[in-house]
Amino acid sequence: MKIAVLVKQVPDSDEVKMDPEKGTMIREGTGSIVNPLDLNALEAALALRKEHGGTVSVFSMGPPQTEIALRETLALGADDAYLISDKYFAGADSWATSLVLSRTLEKLGGFDIIFAGEKATDGETGQVGPEVAAMLKIPFATYVSVARVDIAGGYADVKRTVEDGYEIQRLALPCLLTVLNDMNEPGMPTLSGKKAARRAEIKKINASDLELSPEDVGLAGSPTRVVKIDRPKVSRQTEFYKGRDLDRGIERVVEILRELAVL
Amino acid sequence: MYRHMFKTSGVLVCGEVRAQSIHSVTMELVGKARELADKKGFDVSCLLFCSELKDRPESLFGYGADRVLLVKHDKLRYFNQDIAAKLLSHIIGQYLPEIVIAPATTSGRTYLPAAAAMVHTGLTADCTGLDIDPASGLLLQTRPAIGGNVMATIKTPDYVPQMATVRPKTFRIPQISHRNGYVEVPDIPEEIFNSRVEVLEMEYSYGEDANIQDKEVVISGGKGLKKPENFAMIKELADLLGGGVGASRPTVEAKWISYPHQVGLSGKVVSPKLYLAAGISGAVQHLAGMQTAHKIVAVNKDPDAPIFKVADVALCGDLTDILPRLISRIRKEVN
Numbered sequence: 001m002k003i004a005v006l007v008k009q010v011p012d013s014d015e016v017k018m019d020p021e022k023g024t025m026i027r028e029g030t031g032s033i034v035n036p037l038d039l040n041a042l043e044a045a046l047a048l049r050k051e052h053g054g055t056v057s058v059f060s061m062g063p064p065q066t067e068i069a070l071r072e073t074l075a076l077g078a079d080d081a082y083l084i085s086d087k088y089f090a091g092a093d094s095w096a097t098s099l100v101l102s103r104t105l106e107k108l109g110g111f112d113i114i115f116a117g118e119k120a121t122d123g124e125t126g127q128v129g130p131e132v133a134a135m136l137k138i139p140f141a142t143y144v145s146v147a148r149v150d151i152a153g154g155y156a157d158v159k160r161t162v163e164d165g166y167e168i169q170r171l172a173l174p175c176l177l178t179v180l181n182d183m184n185e186p187g188m189p190t191l192s193g194k195k196a197a198r199r200a201e202i203k204k205i206n207a208s209d210l211e212l213s214p215e216d217v218g219l220a221g222s223p224t225r226v227v228k229i230d231r232p233k234v235s236r237q238t239e240f241y242k243g244r245d246l247d248r249g250i251e252r253v254v255e256i257l258r259e260l261a262v263l
Numbered sequence: 264m265y266r267h268m269f270k271t272s273g274v275l276v277c278g279e280v281r282a283q284s285i286h287s288v289t290m291e292l293v294g295k296a297r298e299l300a301d302k303k304g305f306d307v308s309c310l311l312f313c314s315e316l317k318d319r320p321e322s323l324f325g326y327g328a329d330r331v332l333l334v335k336h337d338k339l340r341y342f343n344q345d346i347a348a349k350l351l352s353h354i355i356g357q358y359l360p361e362i363v364i365a366p367a368t369t370s371g372r373t374y375l376p377a378a379a380a381m382v383h384t385g386l387t388a389d390c391t392g393l394d395i396d397p398a399s400g401l402l403l404q405t406r407p408a409i410g411g412n413v414m415a416t417i418k419t420p421d422y423v424p425q426m427a428t429v430r431p432k433t434f435r436i437p438q439i440s441h442r443n444g445y446v447e448v449p450d451i452p453e454e455i456f457n458s459r460v461e462v463l464e465m466e467y468s469y470g471e472d473a474n475i476q477d478k479e480v481v482i483s484g485g486k487g488l489k490k491p492e493n494f495a496m497i498k499e500l501a502d503l504l505g506g507g508v509g510a511s512r513p514t515v516e517a518k519w520i521s522y523p524h525q526v527g528l529s530g531k532v533v534s535p536k537l538y539l540a541a542g543i544s545g546a547v548q549h550l551a552g553m554q555t556a557h558k559i560v561a562v563n564k565d566p567d568a569p570i571f572k573v574a575d576v577a578l579c580g581d582l583t584d585i586l587p588r589l590i591s592r593i594r595k596e597v598n
Binding site (some may be wrong): 036093094095098119124125126127128129130131132133134135138139140141142143157160161162163164165166167168169170171172175180181182222223224225226227228229230231236237238239240241242243246247249250251252253254256257260262263 | 343344345348368370372373375378383387388389403404408413414415416419420421422459461462463464466467474479480504516522528537539548557558566571573574575577578579580588589592593597
């Protein structure tokens with residue numbers, strides 16, 4: 001079967017530093033990683049390939065350095081990797097990102113199942129998976145923690161984690177699934193995998209390959225616009241206790257609990 | 264949908280029906296929609312879709328709805344994202360709302376993006392603030408910005424409807440007022456209910472992971488706990504106060520505790536009487552999930568931790584020292 005995985009390169013969140021003056025993120029010197037849930041998506045794809053045979057293709061839209069993330073997925077066992085990159089793609093919101101990803105999948109065609117992480121650690125919108133599926137007009141499921149595929153039957157059974165419990169659904173193939181981290185335990189790259197990944201070809205796709213014009217993509221093609229960035233308002237008067245004052249601080253917490261009628 | 268090609272009006276709230284009852288997030292959003300609509304001279308409609316409804320749809324008028332669009336169908340017994348997305352995009356095409364707001368629940372976060380893609384418009388996830396820009400009349404959608412300790416305000420200038428999802432408990436349910444309204448049953452083509460997604464079963468779990476959003480006290484732990492075993496202290500304190508156990512995203516990612524406990528933008532928004540954060544530095548994503556708590560207590564060894572800036576009481580020091588002292592002091596009080 002033909003399996004696709006959508007991945008995003010994100011800043012290594014533990015390393016993100018803030019500029020205290022501007023209140024912006026300092027990107028220089030911070031590492032980038034494959035979005036953690038996308039590794040669960042890749043692992044799900046690899047498990048499916050092991051069970052049913054076939055190929056796993058990984059796709060990522062991003063700047064040229066996204067190649068590093070793609071090589072990591074190859075080292076983990078993906079068969080091929082596509083870097084979807086163009087200066088016109090910059091500044092894309094989830095709609096414009098989904099347009100590019102769905103066009104790419106459409107162009108290459110024939111995927112039986114597409115996996116993605118439920119959301120990325122940077123934007124945290126979780127919107128790209130459902131939007132790509134809607135643009136491809138294929139069924140999809142989110143918050144998936146278990147998936148079983150029946151190729152002969154032409155369906156996938158999934159377990160979705162929702163507020164009240166679990167919803168078990170059957171989706172007709174082809175379909176798109178966004179996965180949670182309890183889906184599986186992502187593997188580690190092998191030495192030979194790493195070696196092969198270093199030499200492997202990363203396939204490149206740009207806007208003209210997808211027959212998309214600059215006004216359709218990136219910031220120009222994005223329905224949403226960030227119009228203002230500011231710091232959250234802080235309206236609380238903090239009482240600060242440390243060292244020998246901690247006993248008074250603990251008494252203060254007890255007082256508050258009484259005031260709130262919790263105690 | 265390009266703005267210049269359509270004449271849109273009104274605020275549409277996507278209501279949420281769970282187990283045949285109107286979920287409280289619906290009232291929260293109808294209240295907010297009323298505020299927005301009054302600034303624009305708009306009506307508020309609330310879409311409810313379900314198989315059966317135990318509550319009266321008319322009850323939403325008192326919270327600010329002028330109209331309830333009620334869609335009942337056997338295929339809507341359980342949430343089906345495929346049908347929900349097609350249904351919403353059909354409703355948008357039929358009623359042409361200017362603004363659509365929906366709960367950022369697992370359902371809303373699933374069918375809203377698909378509907379936004381179908382009608383070609385923008386969608387802002389997990390908004391913590393919504394307002395009308397007095398200058399442009401556009402919806403101002405505020406959410407924590409990518410990776411930073413800042414808030415971004417987002418507009419959808421050239422496309423309609425302007426769509427946003429909002430986490431439950433972000434806005435308060437308004438006081439009930441005496442308002443009139445009407446219930447309308449929209450005309451929905453039967454083919455919308457033909458789906459390539461079939462719900463086989465719903466397994467309800469009301470276990471120990473009881474909803475922390477309903478607790479008056481939430482005690483949360485972060486990576487500052489140093490090891491998963493230390494969540495025992497968090498649990499002990501929470502039990503003592505009849506509260507729930509919350510957690511920061513890194514602890515959930517490290518699998519120290521399960522996802523239902525996660526507080527923050529990508530977890531749950533809680534608004535308890537008392538929120539205590541132990542060993543949580545206070546990334547903006549976490550703050551978005553708890554800053555509407557009535558009182559906040561933070562325990563952290565770093566005096567510059569951002570969590571202290573939103574706390575009413577800051578206890579600075581080693582949590583393995585402070586938490587046991589706090590627990591024994593409260594235990595004395597309880598006995």
